[in-house]
Each structure stands twice: as structure tokens, then as C-alpha cells.
Amino acid sequence: MQLDGKVPGGHISEKWDKYRFDLKLVNPSNKRKFNIIVVGTGLAGGSASASLAELGYNVKTFCIQDSPRRAHSIAAQGGINAAKNYPNDGDSTWRLFYDTVKGGDFRSREANVYRLAQVSSNIIDQCVAQGVPFARDYGGLLANRSFGGAQVSRTFYARGQTGQQLLLGAYSALSRQINAGKVTMFPRREMLDLVVINNQARGIIVRNLITGELESHDADAVVLCTGGYVNVFFLSTNAMACNVTAAFRACKKGAFFANPCFTQIHPTCIPMHGTFQSKLTLMSESLRNDGRVWVPKNPGDKRPANQIPESERDYYLENKYPSFGNLVPRDVASRNAKEQCDVGKGVGETGLAVYLDFEEAIKRDGKNVIEKKYGNLFQMYEKITAANPYETPMMIYPAMHYAMGGLWVDYNLMSNLEGLFVLGEANFSDHGANRLGASALMQGLADGYFVIPYTIGGYLAGTSRKDITSDHPAFKDATQAVNTRINKLLSINGKRTVDDFHRELGQTLWNHCGMARNEAGLKKAKEHIKGLREEFWQNVKVPGDEKDFNQSLERAGRVADFLEFSEIMVDDALERKESCGGHFNEAYQTDENEALRDDENFCHVAAWEFKGENNKPEFHKEPLVFENVKLTQRSYK
Amino acid sequence: MTKNINLTLKVWRQKGPNVKGRLETYYANDISTDMSFLEMIDVVNEQLTLEDKEPIAFDHDCREGICGMCGAVINGRAHGPEKGTTLCQLHMRHFSDKDVIVIEPWRARAFKIIKDLVVDRSALDTIIQAGGYVSVDTGGAQDANSIAIPQEIAELAMDAAACIGCGACVAACPNASAMLFTSAKISQLALLPQGKPEAALRAIAMVNVMDKLGFGNCTNEKECEAECPKEISIINIARMNREFLKAGLISTVK
Numbered sequence: 001m002q003l004d005g006k007v008p009g010g011h012i013s014e015k016w017d018k019y020r021f022d023l024k025l026v027n028p029s030n031k032r033k034f035n036i037i038v039v040g041t042g043l044a045g046g047s048a049s050a051s052l053a054e055l056g057y058n059v060k061t062f063c064i065q066d067s068p069r070r071a072h073s074i075a076a077q078g079g080i081n082a083a084k085n086y087p088n089d090g091d092s093t094w095r096l097f098y099d100t101v102k103g104g105d106f107r108s109r110e111a112n113v114y115r116l117a118q119v120s121s122n123i124i125d126q127c128v129a130q131g132v133p134f135a136r137d138y139g140g141l142l143a144n145r146s147f148g149g150a151q152v153s154r155t156f157y158a159r160g161q162t163g164q165q166l167l168l169g170a171y172s173a174l175s176r177q178i179n180a181g182k183v184t185m186f187p188r189r190e191m192l193d194l195v196v197i198n199n200q201a202r203g204i205i206v207r208n209l210i211t212g213e214l215e216s217h218d219a220d221a222v223v224l225c226t227g228g229y230v231n232v233f234f235l236s237t238n239a240m241a242c243n244v245t246a247a248f249r250a251c252k253k254g255a256f257f258a259n260p261c262f263t264q265i266h267p268t269c270i271p272m273h274g275t276f277q278s279k280l281t282l283m284s285e286s287l288r289n290d291g292r293v294w295v296p297k298n299p300g301d302k303r304p305a306n307q308i309p310e311s312e313r314d315y316y317l318e319n320k321y322p323s324f325g326n327l328v329p330r331d332v333a334s335r336n337a338k339e340q341c342d343v344g345k346g347v348g349e350t351g352l353a354v355y356l357d358f359e360e361a362i363k364r365d366g367k368n369v370i371e372k373k374y375g376n377l378f379q380m381y382e383k384i385t386a387a388n389p390y391e392t393p394m395m396i397y398p399a400m401h402y403a404m405g406g407l408w409v410d411y412n413l414m415s416n417l418e419g420l421f422v423l424g425e426a427n428f429s430d431h432g433a434n435r436l437g438a439s440a441l442m443q444g445l446a447d448g449y450f451v452i453p454y455t456i457g458g459y460l461a462g463t464s465r466k467d468i469t470s471d472h473p474a475f476k477d478a479t480q481a482v483n484t485r486i487n488k489l490l491s492i493n494g495k496r497t498v499d500d501f502h503r504e505l506g507q508t509l510w511n512h513c514g515m516a517r518n519e520a521g522l523k524k525a526k527e528h529i530k531g532l533r534e535e536f537w538q539n540v541k542v543p544g545d546e547k548d549f550n551q552s553l554e555r556a557g558r559v560a561d562f563l564e565f566s567e568i569m570v571d572d573a574l575e576r577k578e579s580c581g582g583h584f585n586e587a588y589q590t591d592e593n594e595a596l597r598d599d600e601n602f603c604h605v606a607a608w609e610f611k612g613e614n615n616k617p618e619f620h621k622e623p624l625v626f627e628n629v630k631l632t633q634r635s636y637k
Numbered sequence: 638m639t640k641n642i643n644l645t646l647k648v649w650r651q652k653g654p655n656v657k658g659r660l661e662t663y664y665a666n667d668i669s670t671d672m673s674f675l676e677m678i679d680v681v682n683e684q685l686t687l688e689d690k691e692p693i694a695f696d697h698d699c700r701e702g703i704c705g706m707c708g709a710v711i712n713g714r715a716h717g718p719e720k721g722t723t724l725c726q727l728h729m730r731h732f733s734d735k736d737v738i739v740i741e742p743w744r745a746r747a748f749k750i751i752k753d754l755v756v757d758r759s760a761l762d763t764i765i766q767a768g769g770y771v772s773v774d775t776g777g778a779q780d781a782n783s784i785a786i787p788q789e790i791a792e793l794a795m796d797a798a799a800c801i802g803c804g805a806c807v808a809a810c811p812n813a814s815a816m817l818f819t820s821a822k823i824s825q826l827a828l829l830p831q832g833k834p835e836a837a838l839r840a841i842a843m844v845n846v847m848d849k850l851g852f853g854n855c856t857n858e859k860e861c862e863a864e865c866p867k868e869i870s871i872i873n874i875a876r877m878n879r880e881f882l883k884a885g886l887i888s889t890v891k
Contacts, residue, residue, distance in 0.1 A: 122776075126776075159795060
């Protein structure tokens with residue numbers, strides 16, 4: 001089946017304005033008759049809940065943590081892009097649009113990206129009005145910096161805690177609507193199924209994580225803002241609770257999963273240390289603005305950094321990419337770090353690290369300036385590694401960070417399942433095969449503040465739905481299925497813990513479906529995952545009870561879903577016989593080891609339809625049409 | 638340098654809010670000093686699971702010190718002995734071989750225990766819902782640069798806004814007061830021009846709700862500031878008191 005992205009006609013710069021005019025409106029007094037479920041309270045979910053409630057809809061919002069303020073958007077450090085052009089350095093909506101499409105290696109939907117660039121400025125206005133304390137210059141106006149992959153300074157920031165401040169802004173708007181009675185908030189709930197009636201999404205089944213009760217909630221539309229899935233790799237920069245369950249359950253109910261193999265590896269993370277490591281910590285890539293990346297020129301050089309003279313250092317990014325230098329996009333920076341380590345030039349105990357050096361920046365600007373810019377990051381680094389980055393260079397290595405893939409959505413951000421909207425990292429649309437720095441915050445807030453309030457109205461006004469409540473048999477069936485699965489997990493009582501399986505799955509994917517991929521490895525991974533999944537369902541040990549606060553059971557359900565989902569991810573990687581952005585297939589590279597796209601055969605979105613366990617998912621294609629940018633080989637030289 | 642240590646843990650175990658809890662002893666052996674405190678608990682939990690025992694319930698999420706989900710009282714100190722550090726960022730290199738570590742949940746009248754080390758901190762959300770926001774609907778904002786804000790004011794607001802809502806201030810306070818938490822939000826918004834129109838209403842509403850929820854009063858013990866993982870200053874409490882007084886005395890808001 002060929003998928004229709006429902007991109008409206010007209011010139012790209014006029015599409016969104018014209019489309020908003022064409023969309024049907026819901027009469028203000030009718031809005032209170034519609035119930036909307038929002039799952040997740042990160043930037044997308046928090047902003048969507050607040051904005052929809054402000055319009056007058058009845059919103060029920062769910063989150064997995066104890067408070068909506070804790071979603072993982074909070075950990076984003078660096079900043080948020082907007083085409084404000086305050087520094088007068090040549091930025092524009094068009095340039096932000098172009099940079100994002102190019103940065104995504106021409107695998108995103110043009111019209112969505114243009115809209116994102118258009119509303120980017122409104123986001124900054126909105127956040128400042130909420131009291132988000134962005135960094136300011138001496139004159140009291142907003143400060144900007146440049147960020148990975150961009151040659152203009154368009155990134156707004158709040159120290160190294162931009163995600164936190166933006167999320168707390170959205171959380172405050174959400175809190176205001178909770179106080180007004182327009183949002184009912186359900187914390188400590190995990191969505192375990194989507195309820196579909198007459199091919200329309202009409203509700204969800206959630207588990208109350210305190211009591212273990214299963215609850216049914218009906219609605220006129222369901223909005224998933226449940227984040228990304230890179231915790232499938234076990235070790236990633238994601239928070240421990242990040243998972244694919246909500247999205248994958250929707251996929252099992254008929255929503256297509258798009259480009260699951262597009263995962264992003266972040267180049268600047270603190271290197272791994274031991275087996276019991278539970279997560280990897282990201283150091284904001286804003287550090288690359290002042291830090292210089294290098295390795296020793298000679299493989300095997302084990303001298304401490306300060307004993308390696310300037311002439312024996314290889315500043316490989318600056319040498320290879322003179323115009324972008326240390327600011328090349330994430331996928332390029334990550335692959336180059338791996339390349340250096342693969343030839344034995346890696347540093348540190350494991351040899352899986354490169355230096356990020358601030359010596360020159362400190363000499364140039366003074367320690368105070370550097371401290372002001374990155375103080376909290378330096379402190380965090382020292383806390384974790386016990387090394388002082390003001391004195392010795394940081395050691396960094398790439399780690400899994402973000403999922404560009406996600407549930408397929410059209411221009412309305414609605415999936416192929418009617419009434420199911422997907423926002424933020426959980427959808428696939430805006431970042432193509434690689435996301436640029438400071439763009440995730442922008443997309444989450446664009447979707448929640450400025451896109452869904454319009455498009456959901458068009459859906460609610462333009463479709464007819466049956467009158468149902470959560471007494472409908474579809475809710476009972478879904479609840480029963482969830483219940484059966486929970487009981488199964490608790491009854492296996494095998495010999496291996498959930499984490500043990502998860503770690504093995506992650507290692508397999510990192511080796512074969514990580515920074516570099518090849519056909520043989522992917523096939524091996526597929527076989528391995530199949531076996532591991534079978535063993536999981538016979539040999540996992542999940543202690544505790546069903547009707548109780550049971551974190552082992554929570555994790556078991558998530559890992560079970562990862563074990564199924566990861567196969568679709570590997571399938572997708574196998575089918576995409578080209579390299580682009582975060583998907584690097586070793587068989588397809590240029591002479592200079594850059595990703596080699598095949599625009600003739602793969603300039604499309606691959607959307608996968610679930611066809612039952614152990615069956616190959618069915619492939620659906622959305623061709624990508626570029627009318628406004630010319631497809632080129634990305635070059636950052 | 639990395640090394641391995643052996644520890645004795647005394648951990649608070651409690652099945653639910655209405656049953657009695659007690660300290661149980663566990664042994665954590667061969668713990669790498671590069672591990673974080675929570676990774677050390679992970680190791681113990683893996684071991685308990687394999688021994689057919691129930692693992693220790695504890696809240697945690699980002700494990701990089703920003704989400705505010707984790708927290709426990711370690712040897713009598715909220716988030717443990719290191720200054721300005723959340724529990725997830727506390728590394729085992731700050732402990733020595735053969736140490737005995739007592740691990741307890743946040744204890745406060747307003748925080749009910751859910752299980753083991755997990756407590757209900759929803760009262761903090763309720764305080765924010767009472768007024769911890771600027772009443773601006775999506776779409777109505779003017780250009781972000783239309784009001785200049787002196788850099789030092791923006792920085793002070795950011796200092797207050799850095800609060801992660803973990804509840805350590807409440808747990809550390811002998812009166813289980815939420816003054817530091819509440820004052821951080823009131824300060825942030827009172828400092829910024831965007832928050833000024835509602836400053837009086839906000840101060841009164843948030844302080845009243847805070848009192849109703851069963852949090853204690855401030856008696857200047859300064860424990861909150863000492864244990865705050867984000868080092869939020871008690872100057873914010875003074876600022877809140879000023880806002881509250883001002884609101885009561887000279888504003889028309891009641």
C-alpha cells in the first residue's frame with residue numbers, strides 16, 4: 001500500500017497557513033463535549049495537554065512517573081533552535097528548514113519540516129511569556145549560540161538545562177489547567193494497550209503502578225507523546241523508564257511503525273566503565289563549540305594527554321571537515337570517533353574514547369567564561385569520572401541517544417489509525433535519518449503547542465464517531481489480554497532476571513544494528529533476538545505480585561516489547577539497502593567513508609504493519625517528494 | 638582509582654502505606670567504586686531476585702541528576718554525604734570497604750510511603766497547581782525580545798528555577814517544611830517581569846495550599862539549603878516571605 005502523507009497543496013511557505021484556514025473548526029461551546037487522552041508529559045505531551053485544555057477540550061493526561069514534571073525531556077541540555085535571526089547572521093525560516101532537511105540526510109517530509117521552522121519562533125515567544133529563564137546578554141536580550149551542524153547562532157538556552165526549563169514551562173501550563181479542572185492528571189500509570197473501535201482509536205488500558213489495577217479510559221481521540229525507543233539498546237542516554245511499549249502496542253493494533261532503524265548515536269557521552277552500568281550520560285554537544293576533539297596521531301599511544309605534544313595530536317574533525325570542524329552533525333562526529341578507535345587511536349582504559357579538549361578555549365577566553373557556559377556540565381563530568389576537565393581533557397564516546405523513527409503520521413500528525421495522534425519523539429516525521437542538535441525540543445513543543453491544537457479540531461469536526469463508553473466490549477477484551485500477559489510473566493519463574501535479558505538484547509543490537517551495520521551482522525542479530533525472545537518467555541524470573549507496586553513486572557513488560565520490536569528494527573535496517581544519516585550500512589559508503597544514499601530506490605519512508613508474532617511485518621511505502629531542496633551528497637568539508 | 642568494596646546495607650522495607658516497616662540487612666559485595674549508588678542497589682536487587690526475594694522498591698529515572706525522581710536518606714542525610722548531589726549521581730568512591738550504610742525513605746507527614754523507599758510526593762505538584770505558573774495561553778505571546786530583562790535578574794531567576802522537585806528539602810527539615818521548594822518557584826516568577834502581574838495572587842495561593850497539605854513551618858534550621866542537590870539558596874525563602882507579606886499588606890488580592 002502506498003501511504004498518503006496528506007501534504008496540502010500550494011507553495012511550501014503557504015501550505016500551513018492555507019491548510020489551517022481550510023481545516024474545520026470546532027465551535028467553542030462544543031469543545032467541552034470532546035474528551036481527549038494524552039499519554040506522556042514530556043515537551044510534546046505537556047504542551048499538548050495544556051494547549052488543548054486551554055481551547056476547552058476535556059483532557060485526561062497520563063504519565064509513567066510520579067509527577068508530570070519528570071519526563072525525560074527534562075534531561076535535554078544544550079538548547080532549542082528557532083529561526084529568530086536575532087544575531088543578524090543570516091538565519092531565516094528557509095535556512096532552518098533547509099539545514100534540518102539536509103541534516104536529516106533527505107529522509108524527512110519536506111512540508112512538515114518547513115512548518116516546524118515556521119513555528120519555531122512562536123515557541124520561543126511562548127516560553128519566554130511563561131517565565132522560562134533563557135540566557136541573556138548584558139543588554140537584557142536573549143542570547144544565542146551555535147550548535148552541532150549549524151553555521152548560524154540560532155540556539156536559545158538556559159545554562160546546560162534547557163530541556164528542564166522548557167519542560168517546567170510546559171508543566172506549569174499543564175498545572176494551571178489541572179487547577180482549572182480542564183485536565184485530569186493520572187500519574188504513575190503505564191499505557192498497556194490501545195483500544196480501537198470501528199478502526200478508530202477510542203481509548204487506552206493503563207496499569208495503575210501503585211495498586212496494579214488495570215483501568216479503562218475512553219475518548220474521542222488519543223494522543224501518544226511517549227518518547228523514543230533507544231532503551232532497546234539497554235545502555236543509552238535515555239532515562240530508565242523510557243520504553244517502546246505504548247507505541248508498540250499501538251503498532252500491534254494497526255498503527256504503522258516508520259523507519260525504526262533510524263536511531264541516533266550521540267557523539268559526546270561519557271565512556272562506559274563496567275558491566276553493572278545502568279545508563280550512559282550525555283555531555284551536551286554544545287561543548288563542541290569550544291572543545292576540540294582529538295586523538296593521538298600514533299595508534300597505541302598510551303601516554304597521558306598532557307604528555308602528548310601538539311605535533312603528535314590528530315584533530316581529525318578539524319582536519320577532515322575544515323568548514324564545520326568540531327561542529328559536524330552527530331552521525332558524522334560519531335562515526336569518525338568509532339573510526340579512530342577502530343584503528344587503535346582510542347584513549348582511556350578501554351581504548352573506546354576520544355579527547356574533547358578545552359585547553360585552548362580556557363587560554364583564549366579565561367576559565368570564568370568557560371565556567372559560565374559549561375560549569376554544570378564540567379561538574380557533572382567530574383562527579384561521574386572523578387577527573388577535572390579544566391585540567392585534563394574530557395574523554396567522550398558515542399552512545400545511543402534518540403530515535404528518529406517512530407509511529408507513522410501524516411501532515412496532521414495522525415497515524416494511519418484514525419483518531420490516534422502521535423507527537424514528539426514518538427512519531428517519525430521531522431528529522432529524517434538524523435536529527436540536528438537542539439531540534440528535539442523544538443519539535444516536541446511545535447507539535448504540542450502549535451500543530452495538534454489545529455489538526456485535532458479538524459479531525460473531531462470532520463469525522464463521525466459512535467457513542468461509546470469504557471463499558472464497550474473492546475475495553476473488556478483489551479483488559480483481559482493485558483491481564484493474561486501479566487499473569488504469564490509472573491508465572492514463568494525461570495532463572496534469569498529481566499535486566500539480564502535486556503543487557504544481552506542491547507549488546508546484540510549495539511554490535512550489529514548500531515553505529516555501523518552490514519547484512520551478515522543484521523541477519524545474525526535477527527536470529528539471536530528470536531532465540532532470546534523464546535528463552536525470555538520460558539526462563540525469565542519476575543518476582544512480586546500483580547496487584548502491587550512491582551517494578552520488576554513493569555520492566556518485564558517493557559523488555560518483552562523490546563524483544564518483539566527490535567526484530568522490526570532489524571528488518572527495517574536489512575531492507576534499507578543504502579546508508580543515510582544514522583543508518584550506516586558498510587556496503588554503501590563513499591570513498592571517504594561517508595554515508596552513500598540511494599535516492600533512486602530508497603527516497604521513501606518505510607512504514608511497517610504488524611502481522612502477528614513471528615510473521616514478517618508488511619512493508620508500506622510513503623515516497624518522499626522534494627520540490628524545494630535539491631538532493632545532494634551531504635558535505636561538511 | 639577503581640577498586641571493589643564490600644558493604645553492609647540496612648534498608649527500610651515496608652510493604653505498603655498502612656503496614657509497619659523495618660530495617661533489613663543486606664550485603665553488597667564486590668561493588669566497583671565507579672558505580673553510582675543506584676547501580677549498587679541494582680546489584681543487590683538482581684541478587685535478591687535470584688534468591689526468590691522481593692527486590693527493594695526505589696524511585697529513579699534519568700540517573701543524571703535532573704529529573705528529581707530519586708532520593709533516599711543515606712546515613713541520616715538526604716541524597717547522601719556529597720554536597721549538591723542527587724542520589725543517582727552519588728558514586729561509590731565516596732564509601733569505603735566494610736562501611737555500614739543505612740538507607741531510609743524521605744520521612745514527612747505530607748509524603749506517605751508507598752513501598753520501601755518510594756514515597757508519594759504529589760503534594761509538591763499540588764503546590765505548583767495552586768499558582769506556580771504565568772497565566773498565558775498558547776499563542777498569545779509577544780515577541781520574545783520585546784521585554785529586556787537585566788542579565789543578573791535572569792540569572793537569579795534561573796538559580797531558583799533549577800529546583801528539581803525531589804523533596805530532599807522537606808526530608809531534611811526537622812519540621813518537614815516545603816518552604817524552600819515553594820519559595821524557589823515563587824521567587825523565579827516574582828523576579829521576572831512576566832510573573833509580576835500575578836505575584837501577589839501566586840504568593841498567597843501557593844503558601845496557603847502548602848500550609849493545608851501538612852508541611853511544617855520554617856524555623857531557620859537551614860538543613861534544606863545544606864541538602865538541596867541543586868544548592869537552591871534560602872534567600873528564596875526570604876523573598877517568598879516578602880512577597881507573601883507584600884501581598885497581604887498592600888495588594889488588593891485576598
